[in-house]
Each structure stands twice: as C-alpha cells, then as structure tokens.
Amino acid sequence: NAGVMQNPRHLVRRRGQEARLRCSPMKGHSHVYWYRQLPEEGLKFMVYLQKENIIDESGMPKERFSAEFPKEGPSILRIQQVVRGDSAAYFCASSPDRAQPQHFGDGTRLSIL
C-alpha cells in the first residue's frame, strides 16, 4: 500500500520557467492538501482539493500559482514564471476525508537559479 507519492523529489528551474509538481495521494484518498516550507520557516497551507474541485485556496499566492486534482491522475501544483522566492520544499498530504489524519509525501525541493 504505497504512501503519498510526490515527484520529482528535486526540481531545478531558471527564473521565468514553469514548475510542475505532482502528487499521487494514497489509494482511497480523495482529499489533497498542498503545503509550502520556505527555508528556515515553518510549513504553510496553500490549497485544499477534492477530486476535480478546489475547496480552499486561501493560502495560494494570487498570481502565478495554480493547482488541480483531475478525475484521473495526480494532483498538480503549477508555478508559472518562477522567481527566486519560490525556492522551497512543497509537501502534499492526503486523507480519505476531512476528519481523518493527513498522510504526507516526501516533498519536492524546488530550487530556482
């Protein structure tokens, strides 16, 4: 029973490029959360999705960031026109429903050159 799978583990992009981060939730989990951990800072909530729906994106920057969780396939966090300040670890978590514990992936470390 595989856990939450995130890929890639490490991603390097130049300023202005696009970054796509993928998250496959645990089997049977339809709730996905994305969190960001900036260097030397704590984790911060970004967005909460259920299959095909964004439920809460209050933690997402207003521009350049988007997230989706299609009917088939992984959840995607997309960052357009990346800047140095986007360098961080991005973690995905999944749960079977809101009341259950969230299971975290190993994260994607994004570095912007």
Add this chain to the structure above:
Amino acid sequence: KNEVEQSPQNLTAQEGEFITINCSYSVGISALHWLQQHPGGGIVSLFMLSSGKKKHGRLIATINIQEKHSSLHITASHPRDSAVYICAAPPGGGADGLTFGKGTHLIIQP
C-alpha cells in the same frame, strides 16, 4: 486564526533521557497533529489526537482540550529520534488545512 506555539525551539539531550515537547494553541480544535521531519526529509505523521493520551512505541502524546495544550513525550530517547517535531492544528473559523508550529529541533547525543 489559530496561533500554534511550541516550546522549546531547540533541545539537546543525552541518549536515554525522557523528552517533553510542548504545544499550545489559541482556538478550540477538534484534533491536533504531531509530525516528525528529519533534515532534508519527508514528514511523518506521528499522532492525531482529540482527547486524552495516545502511545506508539516510545512516543506518547497527550492533549488537554480545556487548556488548549498538548505534549509529546519520548521515553528512553535514542540518537535516531533526532529530528524536528512539529505540532499542527486546524486553523479555526471553518478554514481548511493545518496551521503549524515552528517546530522543535531535537538532538539526542550518544
């Protein structure tokens, strides 16, 4: 919005010592999470608890809902317990996701 505070920020102890990490929050919650993160590593969910006490191996988590306080204890600590321990709670006000403490950096020396 829930404010989650952890103490201590840093803790160094000798192998075998009993460890306590504290967490307090400002808004009443349904459940609180304790997480573990190794340097450069992923996040492991240790406990989610809404009342009383939970135990898993050498780890014990307690919560006092009335006092809005939780503790994580490690008995017979070992160098492999060295990690960052993070307390997290729902943000309150019907918002989603989790609000995290800044974490406690624990080092267990042999």
